[in-house]
Amino acid sequence: MNEHIARQLREAAEEHRPDRARMLARVQRGTAGPAVRHRARSGLRSWPRVALAGLAAVGALATGGLAVAGIGSWTPQPSGAATTAPADPSPTLTPTPTPTRSAPPPAAPAPAPATFAPPAGTPTGPRPTPSASGRPQNGPLWSEGSIDPHSTVYWAQSNLTLRTTQPLTSLTVELRVAQTGDVRDTGNWRTLPADDFTVTVQETGGALVYRWVLKPGRTVPPGQHEFAGQYNHATGVRGSANDGYRVDARSAGGPASVSGGFSPGR
Structure with a gap:
């Protein structure tokens, strides 16, 4: 019997779809107004009522977990403010700066044409003639x-x-x-x-x-x-x-x- 109840609780928790706006409004009213205490009923409860209470507790726990996850990014507003679901934040596009092109470097001057010097010992004048002091x-x-x-x-x-x-x-x-x-x-x-x-x-x-x-x-x-x-x-x-x-x-x-x-x- 206990396994049957646990299965019913799991199925009820999985099928539950919380009303996110209503939960946020309820939480807001709870934070704005005085806490309301409920008297606990005395007397013994029958077994079907105990089962339904357990099922409601599991549902409340699942709903509470989802509500906490939903209000993680919510900031409470003062009493009397309009209750609206926070809009999904839109990504902010930051313009990419356009790189500034620098002026091209000045062209290097063309190298001067190479010059070739004659090897050492090479005469640059007219060829020599036989010495006039010889006696041929x-x-x-x-x-x-x-x-x-x-x-x-x-x-x-x-x-x-x-x-x-x-x-x-x-x-x-x-x-x-x-x-x-x-x-x-x-x-x-x-x-x-x-x-x-x-x-x-x-x-x-x-x-x-x-x-x-x-x-x-x-x-x-x-x-x-x-x-x-x-x-x-x-x-x-x-x-x-x-x-x-x-x-x-x-x-x-x-x-x-x-x-x-x-x-x-x-």
């Missing part, structure tokens, strides 16, 4: 120095052309290449037999010196002969103004010497 011809000897036309901005070759009208029993040829920057020997050659000469290459007095010395008992025949020194150098067109050569020889007519510089190759 003496006795049976004639000579001419030049820079090989196949030279590059990294490598060069100094050529010496020597002519003799008489056989030479003694001959020393010396080429001097001034140290203008990173000058390094890469080789040498001559048109006369290699076994007839002692060859040395060394750096001395600020120059790279190539020297060919005719061995004793050997002879240089009349004619034209070539001697050349090869070397690397700093990047750029290398100037040869401080380069030079000297030749000392002996023939049946006696000693003879010639000297000079190196003109640009042709």
